[in-house]
Amino acid sequence: MTTSDHKVSRFPVPDLADMPEDIRERILAVQEKSGFIPNVFLTLAHRPDEFRAFFAYHDALMEKESGLTKAEREMIVVATSNLNQCQYCVVAHGAILRIRAKNPLIADQVAVNYRKADITDRQKAMLDFAVKVSQSAYAVGDADLEILKSHDFSEEDAWDIAAISAFFGMSNRLANVTSMRPNDEFYTLGRG
Template identity: 80%
Template sequence: MTLPAISRFPVPEIKDLPEDIRTRILEVQEKSGFVPNVFLTLAYRPDEFRAFFAYHDALMDKPGPITKAEREMIVVATSNANQCQYCVVAHGAILRIRAKNPLIADQVAINYRKADITPRQKAMLDFAMKVSARAQEVGDDDMDTLRSHGFTDDDIWDIAAIAAFFGMSNRLANVTSMRPNDEFYAMGR
């Protein structure tokens, strides 16, 4: 069986990429054992690849009161709302690994309100979903709710920025018809 293409757009050969992008992709391959298709798909536009991953890393790799697993929860919940198969599958795998919980990603993707998460995490996801779908309705009550769960202004910014960034990412993944790597489905199970 021949698998469908990983993107509607041309996918460059790793050997033909600018050195900084090639190095990053090979480092990811060394660490994970495969090259996530998002790297190959976005490498079609090198300047945008660099900008995308710089902002991704700034949002997703920072330490702080919002854990890396919680950041992945935001991605999984909002990506499901945006019907982004790639991000639900890929970030679901990362969420399972970071949360050390084989069930959490499916629960969050399908209906985070019924997932085995804390009230704080539910408030975080309620806000992320509002930012993702109805950002124009965000108001002071939303901030008050998040603050009542211990989120700071910087935390609230992070939640909003992750939801907004992945809204853009979801749209690109859908337009490119980015295929999730088969490896993601079994990770963290």
């Protein structure tokens, strides 16, 4: 049995034809670029206003120019999503990480134990901070920001790391509650 034999979500998923035009257009553009529709788009289309807000914030965090590379942003998602036991995000963002890092091994290493992954000390410091934000944000203090600073992360970079971790904490919880299934396509992307 493949994941495509399962429901995308335990909540209703609207038909593409019944979605608001702006959402349908965004989904079709993603399908054209990737060759398939990631299930997160279908699942979140159940609540159009929240779909728009979710993807607006997602894009603001994940697509802008900053001191973090796009691959590093995906590392944050993969490492924290693993701790939050979010199968969808580990699989989907693991695929994106493999593509952006041009490394077929990196996503599995980061998901299982980033401290032993083939990444830089700077990236490990970034992930230490992201994990702390994800799992115990109440304990973040000035010393954590000083560690980032010692690895040449700016104050704005620290904000980005925290915001990505926090945003995907919400996303992980929603994916788990909806029982969102990773698309089969994600499992092989960036591996060959």
